[in-house]
Amino acid sequence: MSLELISKNKVHGGWHKRYRHESAVNNCTMTFAIYLPPGVDESQRAPVLYWLSGLTCNDENFMQKAAAFKSAAELGLIIVAADTSPRGEQVADDKEGAYDFGLGAGFYVNATQAPYDQHYQMYDYINEELPALINEHFPVSGKQSISGHSMGGHGALVLGLRNSDKFASISAFAPIASPTRCPWGEKALTGYLGNDKQTWREYDSSLLLAETNAEQCPPLLISQGLADDFLQQQLKPELLQASADEAGIALILEQHPGYDHSYFFISSFIDQHLRFHAKHLA
Numbered sequence: 001m002s003l004e005l006i007s008k009n010k011v012h013g014g015w016h017k018r019y020r021h022e023s024a025v026n027n028c029t030m031t032f033a034i035y036l037p038p039g040v041d042e043s044q045r046a047p048v049l050y051w052l053s054g055l056t057c058n059d060e061n062f063m064q065k066a067a068a069f070k071s072a073a074e075l076g077l078i079i080v081a082a083d084t085s086p087r088g089e090q091v092a093d094d095k096e097g098a099y100d101f102g103l104g105a106g107f108y109v110n111a112t113q114a115p116y117d118q119h120y121q122m123y124d125y126i127n128e129e130l131p132a133l134i135n136e137h138f139p140v141s142g143k144q145s146i147s148g149h150s151m152g153g154h155g156a157l158v159l160g161l162r163n164s165d166k167f168a169s170i171s172a173f174a175p176i177a178s179p180t181r182c183p184w185g186e187k188a189l190t191g192y193l194g195n196d197k198q199t200w201r202e203y204d205s206s207l208l209l210a211e212t213n214a215e216q217c218p219p220l221l222i223s224q225g226l227a228d229d230f231l232q233q234q235l236k237p238e239l240l241q242a243s244a245d246e247a248g249i250a251l252i253l254e255q256h257p258g259y260d261h262s263y264f265f266i267s268s269f270i271d272q273h274l275r276f277h278a279k280h281l282a
């Protein structure tokens with residue numbers, strides 16, 4: 001699989017690069033960004049943190065706003081920021097052009113409903129195609145973790161819990177904790193998967209967590225701002241906590257007074273998340 005370099009910037013001694021590639025899984029051109037900390041090469045390989053962003057984002061939001069480079073450079077972490085949906089003129093969008101479905105809102109699922117099933121295969125893209133590409137083209141050690149924000153926090157939890165052998169640790173900022181039980185999730189899962197709610201369950205991290213074997217569960221860190229406008233209606237971290245309690249899993253759920261849903265919140269706690277992942281990737 002070939003990559004086309006779009007741009008590169010030196011930052012904190014390492015390199016931020018954006019690439020374009022043809023995705024067989026999503027059947028369109030996809031873009032991602034990667035941060036390569038200083039000193040990584042064929043003889044000095046590094047672990048990878050996959051970052052999944054939230055609604056309306058692409059690969060750029062995290063790289064420009066999260067203030068992650070200094071810690072990633074110090075910790076020797078490669079960070080890959082994925083896009084949030086397939087893209088292109090041929091890719092079906094929300095019928096009304098809403099921000100919470102379609103373009104910029106792939107919800108990290110494999111769509112089964114027409115016309116979305118033609119391109120929206122974000123679960124397989126993040127789980128298989130993107131890591132295969134990263135492993136082929138960059139000096140990675142083979143160890144990986146996953147993190148994300150909001151819709152991307154949901155994606156990180158679902159991918160991490162369903163592939164616990166692949167990920168050393170999982171973290172999330174303000175994740176959509178149970179998409180089967182909130183308006184954003186109900187809209188997305190109906191549109192991508194249809195009306196049979198049984199098929200939704202494999203994309204609900206709270207339901208998955210309740211059935212996870214505590215010994216096989218990767219370490220989990222969740223940060224939530226208490227002034228987040230989406231907290232009660234859309235995010236519901238208490239559902240994750242209840243599932244963790246039920247399964248006997250030591251979820252770290254930190255609640256931070258005054259912080260909202262934005263990248264101001266993420267940038268305030270990203271260092272803690274990167275250190276958490278670096279510890280488990282060592």
Ligand SMILES: N[C@@H](CCC(=O)N[C@@H](CS)C(=O)NCC(=O)O)C(=O)O
Nearest residue numbers: 054055056057061099150151262263
């Ligand atoms: N646009 C929506 C919310 C979208 C939103 O908050 N998106 C979050 C992720 S869920 C984000 O990261 N936005 C992009 C950014 O802040 O750079 C609204 O205003 O209600």
